[in-house]
Amino acid sequence: MTFSGDFTYESRPGRVVLRPGAAVSATPGEAEHLGLSRLLVVCGRRGEAVARAVADALGDRCAGLHAEARMHVPVEDADRAVAAARAAGADGVVAVGGGSSIGLCKAIALHTGLPLIAVPSTYSGSEMTPVWGLTENGAKRTGRDPKVQPRSVVYDPELTLSLPVPLTVTSGVNALAHAVEALYAPDTSPLIALMAEEGVRAMTGALPELAADPGDVEARGQALYAAWLCGSCLGATTMGLHHKLCHVLGGTFGLPHAETHTVVLPYALAHNSPAIPDALTVLGRALGTDDPAQALWELAGRLGAPRSLAELGFKEGDVAKAAAQVTGQPYANPRPVTADGVRAVLAAAYEGRPPSVPDR
Structure with missing residues (x-):
């Protein structure tokens, strides 16, 4: 950054x-x-x-x-x-x-x-x-x-240790979402970038180990350390489109919290990608990739996490209603929050197809 x-x-x-x-x-x-x-x-x-x-x-x-x-x-x-x-x-x-x-x-x-x-x-x-x-x-x-x-x-x-593997994975990706969004918040800073990069690196390193061996206490500790860093990023910055989407999907439609964050994250990140080059550089280093949104989507799939809102019980007919709520009271975001843009994010997340970065 x-x-x-x-x-x-x-x-x-x-x-x-x-x-x-x-x-x-x-x-x-x-x-x-x-x-x-x-x-x-x-x-x-x-x-x-x-x-x-x-x-x-x-x-x-x-x-x-x-x-x-x-x-x-x-x-x-x-x-x-x-x-x-x-x-x-x-x-x-x-x-x-x-x-x-x-x-x-x-x-x-x-x-x-x-x-x-x-x-x-x-x-x-x-x-x-x-x-x-x-x-x-x-x-x-x-x-x-x-x-x-x-x-x-x-x-x-x-x-x-008693946290089931599916919830371990989605809870960990929930933490990743805090760090990812903090990187492009309007009140981000170099300190946030340091914490976010380390948090993302630590969590994405711990989750595959925990999926393979849920009883690995050292990896459990690493995941908590990562959650600490990622949560600290959220606590010091302003939430954006990703969190607004999850708040609407959870509060209005009753979708499960961690699973919703897991599904939405790659799509919200892909949507904002044209406007956040510095954040993508940090995430690219942490994830070892030049396409962070795709890497996060693939990680969820490898670890058996849900990758579509349909899997969580969301109905395709509710896309327009959810989009209206998100755009009615939007959070700060690096790209304008428009009805068409939000509907596109929700439609892609509903289907669970690979995330694609839109044109500017």
């Missing part, structure tokens, strides 16, 4: 612990470091057993367990979680699990100001951002607020 002497980069305070076994061994110490004595542990149904182990490790510092996190954080779930935190007299919250658990804790933090400790079990990267999201009446809205960014993040490679 060409150096620019004109940029702004804001870093946010926070602690990161990364080591095997840290979910149980380090979380109580992080609570003590933050001076927290009544923590509500939050998780989804699938991760309840691990969350109970973290709750047990917290001992008297645990004020309760709330196992109701769901994808895209429905506003009614957020209201119940806020009420649960207040009823427990919590002075902080601990998110154990993936983006859904972290997102629900962010909703609690947004409405109460309670500090958050994140113990991620996927590679979503949400734990490194001040971005929150809520879904109401079939529409997902997002915002930024520093109080929702976790004060401490505990990365435990062993916690991700």
